[in-house]
Amino acid sequence: MSQHESNAHSSPGCGAHACNCAGESEAELLEVPLTDGPIDPEIEAATRREFLCIVAGCAAALTVGGCSEITHTNFFQKRFRELGPEERASVIAGLEKEYSERFGKAVTVSTQPAREDVQFGYALDISRCIGCRRCVYACVKENNQSRDPQVHWIRVLEMDKEAGIDFEHANAYYDAETVPRPGHFYLPTACQQCDNPSCVKSCPVGATWKEPDGIVVIDYDWCIGCRCCMSACPYGARHFNWTDPSLPSEEMNPETHYLGNRPRMKGVVEKCTFCVQRTRQGRYPACVEVCPVGARKFGNLSDPNSEIRYILEHKRVFVLKNELNTRPRFFYFYGL
């Protein structure tokens, strides 16, 4: 909530808008039915809006001055899925302008939707992975993660060959002259894009959901930073921005997606999106292309001729923490 509060304090004079907002009819709020999440989103949306309006009203009462258009737009922006075509275009134009000014280059923010007949799936060959962490840093570069403090969406776990898969004794902090280290194997983890995602169910504001192509995404402008999703995720795949993310302009990837790698703000949660900005254009994710041993495989589960289907049909495949019934879209296999 801190993000919204700070917006409120920095946007004096919003009282009038707050009043309008409070008068919004419930029918208007119900335009787009939301299906995810355990809380009735209709009730939730209404109560949240009222609360924000109260906060905004208080802030306005305490301060005197003008209200910038951008701040107002941000503050009263609906959740992404509720935006109409015009509202969406206006929001995107605002974001592109803001990011382009901030980073000194032409930044695009895509809203490309899921393609029909595409169900994304991922497979990782743990008999090949050597734990070199090239994927970790390719991901950071592609997806505009914070450089300081570092945010990594991929975590490579080193495990003992004798012990097998054992998360309790896995080591993510290994360092060595060369990898693989004798007697060890490596198990990279990231968001498993579950078909039964506990993170989505735990979000109290409906800021995260599963897209039709299987990618679990986050609306950063709607995330309140409560971190319920982080505690619900059994894979440690979600990461919180405790501070303002630092992203040097020269390292910023200007090709972004609204639900993916656009710059994040302090106080929101982020995670792997299968490089939504790339994969919805038909490209491989960045981690797939960088992997020096070719351990990472990606494709369309609906296409019987895809690589991913070949793996599922011909290799020994497993998912992590199968017993939790999260039904991951991220498969591990033995290619040897």
Next chain:
Amino acid sequence: MRTLSALVLTLAGSLAAACGSHTQAPRWSSIDSGAAPASTQDIEVPPPPFSEGVFPCTDCHDPELPFNPKPRKLQMAHQDIVLQHDAEHRWCLDCHSATERDKLHLASGELVDFTESYKLCGQCHGDKYRDWRAGVHGRRSGMWDGHKSYLLCVNCHNAHSPAFKPLQPKPPPPRPHGGDQ
């Protein structure tokens, strides 16, 4: 001297580290239609990573001259090649053609270009070859639903010493709160 060289030099080319290929202009070629599933016909492979100056082999190896098929320690050239590929049972001419020096040959005697060396590798490593054709063994880049590029076997595996070389890992993530554990 030229005769002696031709007798001694039986290896057609030595393979550089992957970076060696970057010095060449990319000459991507399509792999044959039988090498991929129907949905992924649009596939490219990069040129093989020759060391600087070793190709064409006929620049040094005169095909008219007699050749020495005996395994021995090379002294005139190609001393940099370390054969760690079932070396006990293998010698240069098992893969390199003695008569067509710029080509490789299969067990059947059929000649293949260096750009199709995967056919040669696939004679013994049939399981890997099948997986590679399906896109499961080896790295691919490009589009998951369209134009993509494979790497040849020899872009990752030095044909003379094919075990994948260990790499230096990128730095570990910072520990939370700078703690020790």
